[in-house]
Structure formats: structure tokens, C-alpha cells
Amino acid sequence: MPRCAASAASAIALKTPEPRRAHSIRGRLLGYLLLPLLLLVAAGFWIDHHTLVMPVYAAFDRSLSRTATEIAAHIEQQPDGQLKVRWPEPPGASRGFGRHPPPRLTWHGPSHRPPSPGFAAPSFAHHAPPPHFRPHETFLFRVSRADGSTIAGNADLVAAPIEHNNLGYRNADYHGTPVRAVSLRTTVAGEALLVTAAETMHWRDRVVHRLDTIIGLGDSLQLLLVLAISMLGITVALRPLRRLREQIASQSPEKLKPLPTAPIPGEVRPLVDSLNTLLMTVRDSAQSQQHFLTNAAHQLRTPLTGLKAQLEVLARENAGGPQQARIAALQGGIDRLAHTANQLLALARAEPSAHRASDFTPLALPELVGAVVSTLLDRSLVADVDLGADCQPAEVEGIHWLLHELLVNLVDNAIRHTPPGGQVTVRCGTTEGLAYLEVEDDGPGIPPDLRQRVRERFYHAGGNGQGSGLGLSIVEEIARTHRGRLLILDGSTGGARMRVEFPAAG
Amino acid sequence: MRILLVEDDSLVSDAITRGLSVEGYVVDAVATAEAAPARLAAAHYDLAIVDLGLPGMDGFDLVRRLRSEGNPLPLLIVTARDGLDDRVSALDLGADDYLTKPFALPELAARCRALIRRAGVAGSNELNVGALRIDLAGKRVLGAGGKTLDLTRREWSILECLSLHSGRVVSKDRLMQAIVGWEEEISGNAIEVHVSRLRSKLGADATVRSIRGLGYRLEDA
Incomplete structure (x- = not known):
């Protein structure tokens, strides 16, 4: 019996298993988009960090180096031949600072006060804070000779290696506190000196951190926006697929119609065409099955009717005759055959998919x-x-x-x-x-x-x-x-x- | 009684012709629907047996054509197709009954008898069931030997209703509706009483069979 055709039809309409969600196109598209987008955001962050944050860092360094230059400008040779740093008057009469911004020379926290007896600087700690004053920032300095002996300042501040322009920078550690140090090579009264200035990094860290946070937040927000727009776009773009699914689901197996191809995007068109080919094949085989049944019914029943009726006539004509028993046996056989043929046809006709x-x-x-x-x-x-x-x-x-x-x-x-x-x-x-x-x-x-x-x-x-x-x-x-x-x-x-x-x- | 048989299969056609001839019918057989109208015009027929699946013009077309011409001939459809659609459309077109192949000859003969009888009733108002002759117009019934059976009005109504559907099951409700004009208040038990009285009056001339849970059927004795 060609039951397979109708079964195929019913399988399409009734028994489609729920596909696993992991294979949704939306999920895959998002998956493919997410990784490159994340890499892009990371790269953007790195570039922003280097183009925006590093110059800020360099500006801090330059400011520190100016302070070192300032200190170098105040080294004087005492009448006794000793070199000494002579600090200017309080900022009210700040002639010594000239065009340069006033140095941010402030002491905070007595624990950082260097114990050196030759240290002459503490007096300025009592000055009123200059305009650039940054609270909580600690400033250190050291003036040393080429042989490493300290003339003034914090003797245990390690100088930075000189790189170019007689300047050198390094990140150092001062009694457990990370500091940024700049060293300036200079000559005063014929003696080669190394002026090292250092400051704690709270402020620059805060500024850099804040900048990085702003950049990071901006980039993340951008990523989220792109993702949201992508989601929306994917949903809109997948709408034809959803419509297609609804059209397929609404098909009844015995009355299969080709799916409309007009509003279908080009990418989905081949799928629809293949589906239509399949649908028409299924419909044709379902129809040919019903035609087959109708023909089989006719071709089986008509000769059976003839045989049955002929045997009945024969039985009547032979009533009481010698062939009666054999005719009765034939009639029984024909009746069984007719019954089975009828039942087989009824079974095929009862097929659930054959009804609207x-x-x-x-x-x-x-x-x-x-x-x-x-x-x-x-x-x-x-x-x-x-x-x-x-x-x-x-x-x-x-x-x-x-x-x-x-x-x-x-x-x-x-x-x-x-x-x-x-x-x-x-x-x-x-x-x-x-x-x-x-x-x-x-x-x-x-x-x-x-x-x-x-x-x-x-x-x-x-x-x-x-x-x-x-x-x-x-x-x-x-x-x-x-x-x-x-x-x-x-x-x-x-x-x-x-x-x-x-x-x-x- | 003359029957026109329209059937293309010679085995079937021959068997039906022989089988109905034994029953006393004159059967003329044609193999195509196209040949039928000329035969029907040439002689008087009491019934036509039409196969639906014919080469060329099919049984539907023939039924439609005969009815559109106003031909009142009783039409019995025989078909190898099953399903309600064919049945409904054949009956809608004006066929009087419908028989699915393969059928037994006695069943075909019974259907022919019923159709011819029904057609006869329309003209004569007289029914024959078993040995009974039921005069619908005169509201009387003659038993075997021609003697008039003495029925009450309720018994007559029941017999009339059963005989108009003889060979088929008539429900109790239907019988109640048939006699409600005579007696407004009636119970199911009353029907049983009337039927049992009717049964004893009919004696061996005809049988009123009780069908458990459904109703009654008037049968040849």
C-alpha cells in the first residue's frame, strides 16, 4: 500500500520535532557578531588609552621635570664653596619662579620626612599651597653629586637613569610608596649634579583611572547599542522566516499549496523553492494515492460483484444438485475476499491525513x-x-x-x-x-x-x-x-x- | 415489472440480469449511459439500475439528465466507490437509493422491490407487506384471504407508519408522534401495549419485530 506518501505529508504537518534552540539563526548571528565586537571594543579602548591617557601621563612627567629644573635653578654656591639649595621667599614675593609655574613642594605626613641632617627644605612646607597644589600629594627631591653623595633633599631617593635631554624618568618605590621620579643632569659652578624630583602618584593615577573609566564606559555603551541594533535588525531580517514557518505550519497535509515566493528575501528563496518542490511531490503522491484507492476500489469491487452474483445465480440454478456444496464453498471464499478487499480499502481511506x-x-x-x-x-x-x-x-x-x-x-x-x-x-x-x-x-x-x-x-x-x-x-x-x-x-x-x-x- | 440495467461490466451485468429474471423481472441491459435514454423512450420501465462508473458519460450525468427531463423513473445507483460524498451527490441529483459493490443479489432484489413498491404507493395508495394489503386511502387492511382486520385507530396509525417504512426500523418516538393526534397523552408503555395488540391481530400475515432500545420493524412474515 502506498501509505508512505500520506505519512510523509502528515510528518511534515504534524510531527515536526521542535528544533533545538541552540541552532537558532538569531543566536548564531549574535554569537558571530559578539566576539568581533568585543575585540573591536578592546582595540578601541587600547587606542583611546594610548592617544588620550598617555599624553596626560606625559604632561604630568613634564610638570615634574619642570619642578626638577626649578630646583636646579636654586642651587647656589655658598661663599665657603659648598653647594646649597636656596629656596625663594614665600609665594607672595615669588620672583624666583619667573614664568614657570610654582613648584608643588609640599610635605605631608611626617613619616616621609627624610631624616637627613643637611636637609634644608622643610621650611617651605609651611608655605601656603600654590595654585597647582594637589592635596594628599607628597613631593620628594634630592640633589646629588656624580659620586652619589647627597647635597640636599632625601638621601634615600634613588635617581632615575638619564635617557635624553639630560632627563630620565622612572617609577620607583620610596619606603613602600610608589613614586614617579625624574632626574635632571646639570652643572652648577663647574660641578656635575643630579637633581631628582619625585612625587607620589595618587593624583595622576586618579586622573588616568578616571579617563580610562570614561573611555571604557563609552566603549561599552557603544557595544551595547550596536548589539541592541543588531538584535533588532536580526529580528526584522528574520521576519520572513517566521512568516514562512507559519505558512508551513498552517498547511493541511491533504490540501498542500505552494508557499508564496513574492515577499521572500533572496537568501530564503532557494529554501522556499525546494520546499515547494517537496510539497508538490507530497501532494501529488497523496493525490495519486487517493486516485489509486478509487481505481483499486473499482477494479476490485466490480469483478467481485460479478463473481458473487454469478455464483448466487449458479447456486440457485443448482439448488439440490451435485455441485451445490462446491458452489457454497466458492461463495464463502468470494465473500471473504470481498470482505477483506472492503476492509483494506476502508483502512486506507481511514488514514487520518486523508481528511480535511x-x-x-x-x-x-x-x-x-x-x-x-x-x-x-x-x-x-x-x-x-x-x-x-x-x-x-x-x-x-x-x-x-x-x-x-x-x-x-x-x-x-x-x-x-x-x-x-x-x-x-x-x-x-x-x-x-x-x-x-x-x-x-x-x-x-x-x-x-x-x-x-x-x-x-x-x-x-x-x-x-x-x-x-x-x-x-x-x-x-x-x-x-x-x-x-x-x-x-x-x-x-x-x-x-x-x-x-x-x-x-x- | 421491467428494469433497465446500465452496467458496463459484462460479468456483473449478466449476473444481475439472470438473478433478477429469477425474481420475475424483465431486465434489459445496456453497457453505456449514452444508450440508456433511447431504451427508456422506447419502452416503459419500472426501475433503472445505474452503475456510477461508466465509460464516457457516467452514472451521475445520466441521473442528472433523466431528472432534468422530469423523468420520475425510480433510480437505484450501484457503485464501486465508497464515501459519503458520492452517496450524497447521487441522492441529491435525484437517485432514489444507493448500493455499494459488492452486494448480494437478494439485497439488490429487495431494494428493487422496495423502490418499485414505493413508486407504486404514490399512484395507488395501496401497500403490500407479507400477506397484508394495506389500503392507505381507505384506512383499512386486508389480511390473508382478503378479510378485513379490525384495528383500532391507534393500531391503524402504528401499522400505517410501520408499513410506510417497512423493512426499516421505526423508533418509538416516531410512532408516538404518529398517534399523538388521536390521543394527547401517551407513554412509552402505551405504545408497547398497542404494538402487542396489533401483533396479535396481524397473526402470521406479517411480523412487527421489536428492536431492543430502538423501536419496531414491520417484516414479511
């Missing part, structure tokens, strides 16, 4: 029970089975001929398995929001361990060779088409109670 939502109409189950019982009444009379009904109001959304087929199969099964003189009762009603159809018989019942096997195709319960072994498969298939299920239960008198439950209509 519009095929389902509200049906009153009591009417269905009445029609089916009427159809099978003569058969039950022949089998000497008391066929009856017990109907309560119930309604389902269903396909009339399929439900008719379902109930015919259940009742037919029950009649086959009920001994002469027995009873078959067809019931319908509603319990707990579920509409049900039920057929109970007086037969031997179905043992619990066989209840799964009897649902299998071509399984024969009684082995009387009459049934096609497809009846319950048809019932199950039709129940599934109606979102119902088949229950095999115990009858009140030990027989089988076959119950099909449906979601109630409305």
Missing part, C-alpha cells in the same frame, strides 16, 4: 447507532443474535461514513463472536465530557493479555476464518482520525465491551 477539517460535521450518535443497527439487523437475525441499542444523547464532530464504518466493524465483530441466542448491545452517550460509542457482546470476551494483539492488522482472534483481521485496525484508525481512542473492556456478562471515546462536539 471541513469533512467533519456535527453528528448525533443515537442516529448513527440506529442506522448501523438497522443495517446489521438482518445479519444478526441470521446469526440468531439479539441486537439492540441503548442510546443517550451524544454528539461528536465527525465524518459520517467513517463513523458508520467504525460502528459497523464493531457490531459486525460482536455478532461474529457471539454464540447463537446471545445478545449484542450498542450504546452511546456522554460521560465526563467525552462522547462514547460502545458495543458489548455475550461472547467469550478478550483476555487482557490479548487486548493489544487484537488491534494488530490481520490478527485473528477466534480463528473462525471469517473476519479479515482488519476490523479493529479500521476502528482504531477511524478513532484516531476523530481524536478518539479504542478501549477494550470486560462486558458485564464476561463478553467483550469495545468502547470508543471521542472528544464531545462543541
Whole structure:
């Protein structure tokens, strides 16, 4: 049977597994964007740091070197030939500073006060702070000779190596406090001197830190903005894909339409084209399956009708004749063949994907029970089975001929398995929001361990060779088409109670 | 009684012709729908049996054409197709009954009988069920041997309703509606009482069968 085509159709429409979220295009795009963006921000930060922060750092250094120059300018030779640093008057009469900014010479914290006895500078610690005064900054200096002996200042301040322009800078450590030091090579009264000035780095650290923070914040904000815009862009750009997904999901397997290609972006177009090719293949095979069934039905049933009718005529003409038994055997065979052919066709037609939502109409189950019982009444009379009904109001959304087929199969099964003189009762009603159809018989019942096997195709319960072994498969298939299920239960008198439950209509 | 059979499969056509001939019908068989109208014009037929799947013009077209011409001939459709759609459209087009292949000859014969009888009722107002002759216009019923059965009005109404649907199950509700004009207040038990009295009056001429939970069916004895 070409069931695969319809199954493929139903697989597309019904059974698409939820793809893992890790593979979402949005996630991948963001992933691919995020790493380069982070690298870009890091590079930007590095460049900003070097173009904006380093010059600030250099300005601090230059300011420190000017202070060193200032100190060098105040080294004088005493009358006794000794060199000494002579500090100018307090800033009120600050002639000595000339065009240069006043040196930031302030002592804070007595612990930093160098113990050198020759140190003559402390007096300026009491000066009023100059305009450039930076609180909490500690200033150190040392004037030394080429041989390393200290003339003035902090003797344990280590000089920086001279690099060019007679100047040298270094980061040093002064009694555990990191300082920035500048050394200036100069000559006073013919003697080579090294003037070293140093300051603690609180202020410049703060300034640099603040600048770095501002730059970092700005760059991060930029990154976030870019990401947000990217997200928005990706969402907008992926909208056609979402529309496509909705269009595919809304397709019904028996009425597949090509997906529209007009508003689809070029990148998605090949996907849509392939999907359309696939959809049309599936639709064609579903249609050809239905055509096949229609043709098979006709090609099987017509000769069967002819054979059956011819045998009946033959049987009548030979009534009481020598061939009667053989003709009866032939008739039995033809009847079984006809029954099986009918059941196979019904099974193929019951395929859930072969029906449209519009095929389902509200049906009153009591009417269905009445029609089916009427159809099978003569058969039950022949089998000497008391066929009856017990109907309560119930309604389902269903396909009339399929439900008719379902109930015919259940009742037919029950009649086959009920001994002469027995009873078959067809019931319908509603319990707990579920509409049900039920057929109970007086037969031997179905043992619990066989209840799964009897649902299998071509399984024969009684082995009387009459049934096609497809009846319950048809019932199950039709129940599934109606979102119902088949229950095999115990009858009140030990027989089988076959119950099909449906979601109630409305 | 003369029947026109429109069926292209010779095996089926031959068997139906033989089977219905045994039942006393004269059967003329044609293999195409195109050939049918000429035959119908040439002779009087009581029924046409039309196969839906015919080469060329199909059974639907023939039914549509006959009905559009106002031909009242009873039409029985036989088809190898199943499904409600075909059934509904065939009946909507004006066919009187519908039989799915493969069928048993006795069933076909029974349907033919019922259709011809129904068509006859429209003209004569007289029904035959088993040994009963039911005169719908005179509201009386003759049993075997031609003697008039003495029925109450309620029993007559029940028999009338059952005989108009003879061979089919008639629900208790429907029977109640049929006699409610005679007696405004009626219970389910009352129906059973009337039916059982009717049954004893009919005797062996015809059977009123009780169908548990559904209703009653009038059958040939």
C-alpha cells in the first residue's frame, strides 16, 4: 500500500520535532557578531588609552621635570664653596619662579620626612599651597653629586637613569610608596649634579583611572547599542522566516499549496523553492494515492460483484444438485475476499491525513447507532443474535461514513463472536465530557493479555476464518482520525465491551 | 415489472440480469449511459439500475439528465466507490437509493422491490407487506384471504407508519408522534401495549419485530 506518501505529508504537518534552540539563526548571528565586537571594543579602548591617557601621563612627567629644573635653578654656591639649595621667599614675593609655574613642594605626613641632617627644605612646607597644589600629594627631591653623595633633599631617593635631554624618568618605590621620579643632569659652578624630583602618584593615577573609566564606559555603551541594533535588525531580517514557518505550519497535509515566493528575501528563496518542490511531490503522491484507492476500489469491487452474483445465480440454478456444496464453498471464499478487499480499502481511506477539517460535521450518535443497527439487523437475525441499542444523547464532530464504518466493524465483530441466542448491545452517550460509542457482546470476551494483539492488522482472534483481521485496525484508525481512542473492556456478562471515546462536539 | 440495467461490466451485468429474471423481472441491459435514454423512450420501465462508473458519460450525468427531463423513473445507483460524498451527490441529483459493490443479489432484489413498491404507493395508495394489503386511502387492511382486520385507530396509525417504512426500523418516538393526534397523552408503555395488540391481530400475515432500545420493524412474515 502506498501509505508512505500520506505519512510523509502528515510528518511534515504534524510531527515536526521542535528544533533545538541552540541552532537558532538569531543566536548564531549574535554569537558571530559578539566576539568581533568585543575585540573591536578592546582595540578601541587600547587606542583611546594610548592617544588620550598617555599624553596626560606625559604632561604630568613634564610638570615634574619642570619642578626638577626649578630646583636646579636654586642651587647656589655658598661663599665657603659648598653647594646649597636656596629656596625663594614665600609665594607672595615669588620672583624666583619667573614664568614657570610654582613648584608643588609640599610635605605631608611626617613619616616621609627624610631624616637627613643637611636637609634644608622643610621650611617651605609651611608655605601656603600654590595654585597647582594637589592635596594628599607628597613631593620628594634630592640633589646629588656624580659620586652619589647627597647635597640636599632625601638621601634615600634613588635617581632615575638619564635617557635624553639630560632627563630620565622612572617609577620607583620610596619606603613602600610608589613614586614617579625624574632626574635632571646639570652643572652648577663647574660641578656635575643630579637633581631628582619625585612625587607620589595618587593624583595622576586618579586622573588616568578616571579617563580610562570614561573611555571604557563609552566603549561599552557603544557595544551595547550596536548589539541592541543588531538584535533588532536580526529580528526584522528574520521576519520572513517566521512568516514562512507559519505558512508551513498552517498547511493541511491533504490540501498542500505552494508557499508564496513574492515577499521572500533572496537568501530564503532557494529554501522556499525546494520546499515547494517537496510539497508538490507530497501532494501529488497523496493525490495519486487517493486516485489509486478509487481505481483499486473499482477494479476490485466490480469483478467481485460479478463473481458473487454469478455464483448466487449458479447456486440457485443448482439448488439440490451435485455441485451445490462446491458452489457454497466458492461463495464463502468470494465473500471473504470481498470482505477483506472492503476492509483494506476502508483502512486506507481511514488514514487520518486523508481528511480535511471541513469533512467533519456535527453528528448525533443515537442516529448513527440506529442506522448501523438497522443495517446489521438482518445479519444478526441470521446469526440468531439479539441486537439492540441503548442510546443517550451524544454528539461528536465527525465524518459520517467513517463513523458508520467504525460502528459497523464493531457490531459486525460482536455478532461474529457471539454464540447463537446471545445478545449484542450498542450504546452511546456522554460521560465526563467525552462522547462514547460502545458495543458489548455475550461472547467469550478478550483476555487482557490479548487486548493489544487484537488491534494488530490481520490478527485473528477466534480463528473462525471469517473476519479479515482488519476490523479493529479500521476502528482504531477511524478513532484516531476523530481524536478518539479504542478501549477494550470486560462486558458485564464476561463478553467483550469495545468502547470508543471521542472528544464531545462543541 | 421491467428494469433497465446500465452496467458496463459484462460479468456483473449478466449476473444481475439472470438473478433478477429469477425474481420475475424483465431486465434489459445496456453497457453505456449514452444508450440508456433511447431504451427508456422506447419502452416503459419500472426501475433503472445505474452503475456510477461508466465509460464516457457516467452514472451521475445520466441521473442528472433523466431528472432534468422530469423523468420520475425510480433510480437505484450501484457503485464501486465508497464515501459519503458520492452517496450524497447521487441522492441529491435525484437517485432514489444507493448500493455499494459488492452486494448480494437478494439485497439488490429487495431494494428493487422496495423502490418499485414505493413508486407504486404514490399512484395507488395501496401497500403490500407479507400477506397484508394495506389500503392507505381507505384506512383499512386486508389480511390473508382478503378479510378485513379490525384495528383500532391507534393500531391503524402504528401499522400505517410501520408499513410506510417497512423493512426499516421505526423508533418509538416516531410512532408516538404518529398517534399523538388521536390521543394527547401517551407513554412509552402505551405504545408497547398497542404494538402487542396489533401483533396479535396481524397473526402470521406479517411480523412487527421489536428492536431492543430502538423501536419496531414491520417484516414479511
